[in-house]
Amino acid sequence: MEHLYMDLRPWVCHEAACEYGNDPFHSREDWIHHLALQHGFDSGWHSIECPFCLEPTGSGKVMIVKHLSNHMEEISLASLPAGVDSDSDDESLSIASEHLESAEAKQNLPGLGPKAINRIHEHILQPLLAKPTLKDFEPIVLGVPRQIRSKEIICLRDVEKALIFYAPERTKTAASYFDFCLTSILCIQATVEYLSTHEQTRTEDRPYSNGYFIDLRDQILEYGRQLYTAQDSSKDVDVDAKDEIKLIGGIAETGRPAELVRVTKDGNHISMATGKVIDVEAPVIPSLSEQQEDEQEILNSMARRKKNPPPEELAPKKCREPGCNKEFKRPCDLTKHEKTHSRPWKCPFPTCKYHSFGWPTESKMDRHINDKHSEAPVIYECLYKPCPYKSKRESNRKQHMTKAHGWTSDLV
Numbered sequence: 001m002e003h004l005y006m007d008l009r010p011w012v013c014h015e016a017a018c019e020y021g022n023d024p025f026h027s028r029e030d031w032i033h034h035l036a037l038q039h040g041f042d043s044g045w046h047s048i049e050c051p052f053c054l055e056p057t058g059s060g061k062v063m064i065v066k067h068l069s070n071h072m073e074e075i076s077l078a079s080l081p082a083g084v085d086s087d088s089d090d091e092s093l094s095i096a097s098e099h100l101e102s103a104e105a106k107q108n109l110p111g112l113g114p115k116a117i118n119r120i121h122e123h124i125l126q127p128l129l130a131k132p133t134l135k136d137f138e139p140i141v142l143g144v145p146r147q148i149r150s151k152e153i154i155c156l157r158d159v160e161k162a163l164i165f166y167a168p169e170r171t172k173t174a175a176s177y178f179d180f181c182l183t184s185i186l187c188i189q190a191t192v193e194y195l196s197t198h199e200q201t202r203t204e205d206r207p208y209s210n211g212y213f214i215d216l217r218d219q220i221l222e223y224g225r226q227l228y229t230a231q232d233s234s235k236d237v238d239v240d241a242k243d244e245i246k247l248i249g250g251i252a253e254t255g256r257p258a259e260l261v262r263v264t265k266d267g268n269h270i271s272m273a274t275g276k277v278i279d280v281e282a283p284v285i286p287s288l289s290e291q292q293e294d295e296q297e298i299l300n301s302m303a304r305r306k307k308n309p310p311p312e313e314l315a316p317k318k319c320r321e322p323g324c325n326k327e328f329k330r331p332c333d334l335t336k337h338e339k340t341h342s343r344p345w346k347c348p349f350p351t352c353k354y355h356s357f358g359w360p361t362e363s364k365m366d367r368h369i370n371d372k373h374s375e376a377p378v379i380y381e382c383l384y385k386p387c388p389y390k391s392k393r394e395s396n397r398k399q400h401m402t403k404a405h406g407w408t409s410d411l412v
Contacts, residue, residue, distance in 0.1 A: 119194040124187040137170045137180045157201040181220045210341040
């Protein structure tokens with residue numbers, strides 16, 4: 001009976017004013033998640049008046065879910081035809097068998113662990129759902145938990161594809177596409193460091209790095225420009241939901257501009273920006289890429305070691321950035337170093353070069369914003385009056401007072 005309900009999909013929101021409308025949910029779990037997230041049931045499953053029978057549902061999650069779902073499942077069963085011939089039965093059994101085989105294959109995949117799922121909810125899904133301007137893309141975001149449970153999503157790269165690949169279906173303007181995709185990229189970039197390597201990407205995927213995110217962002221911008229110029233056109237793009245989305249090339253990878261492509265069933269690579277088939281085997285001339293690193297914090301780090309650390313802690317930790325061969329003895333040093341590649345703290349001003357290039361630490365981003373963009377920047381004046389010295393940076397003021405006035409931290 002359970003597989004029959006999966007086909008009928010009887011679960012709809014009982015709230016008449018709900019923006020989700022009468023669209024059925026893919027599973028019972030998605031429907032329950034919607035009630036908790038969108039209608040406040042999670043804070044307290046109090047008894048309500050059933051919209052079907054007008055009787056109290058009873059209190060508690062189990063009682064409410066059972067009461068409402070029983071009505072919806074009965075209605076869906078009543079809509080089935082009275083008789084079904086044997087051919088239809090055979091066909092249904094065949095389809096059910098295919099579904100079962102597919103489900104068994106997915107169950108053998110290494111899914112995301114509870115901690116990784118919590119991080120994805122905390123750093124990606126919740127921020128996207130909380131942003132009012134991204135309301136049109138809510139169904140895409142709400143579909144991610146179901147895809148994780150069914151193991152359609154088994155790593156962070158799959159989450160990225162689920163969000164960005166289906167974004168054009170919900171896009172009304174180029175601006176909304178930019179907003180959703182670029183916000184998604186920032187959320188994904190902030191999540192990478194919390195996941196293990198196998199939870200970040202599949203074996204055959206290009207690993208996450210600063211260069212990857214720069215290439216991905218550039219291609220999103222290019223595709224958005226194409227949307228902007230085509231807003232008045234009625235031309236539709238034929239997209240198969242089974243097509244795979246991939247990022248190929250990139251200045252940091254091959255020296256050629258990155259292309260966000262759809263890989264069709266026949267193996268063709270179609271650019272999402274131009275809609276044209278591209279030759280992924282075309283030879284390219286590798287180009288040199290400059291990388292700025294900031295190792296001062298690592299050199300100045302004074303964290304103490306354990307007296308008798310296990311051997312695995314003493315093993316060198318290698319940087320995961322392609323082309324970087326640096327190794328570090330401590331995980332904290334590796335994390336700090338890798339942030340000099342990913343530079344996750346982005347300047348919020350779109351015209352600033354650090355909007356895409358970013359900073360390795362939040363404090364450096366804050367200092368940059370105060371120095372370059374603040375209309376009323378914080379000014380640090382010399383404490384030795386009537387000295388006229390002042391600076392936007394507290395460190396500069398301390399240095400001045402030390403050299404000019406003999407100031408020491410003991411005087412604070």
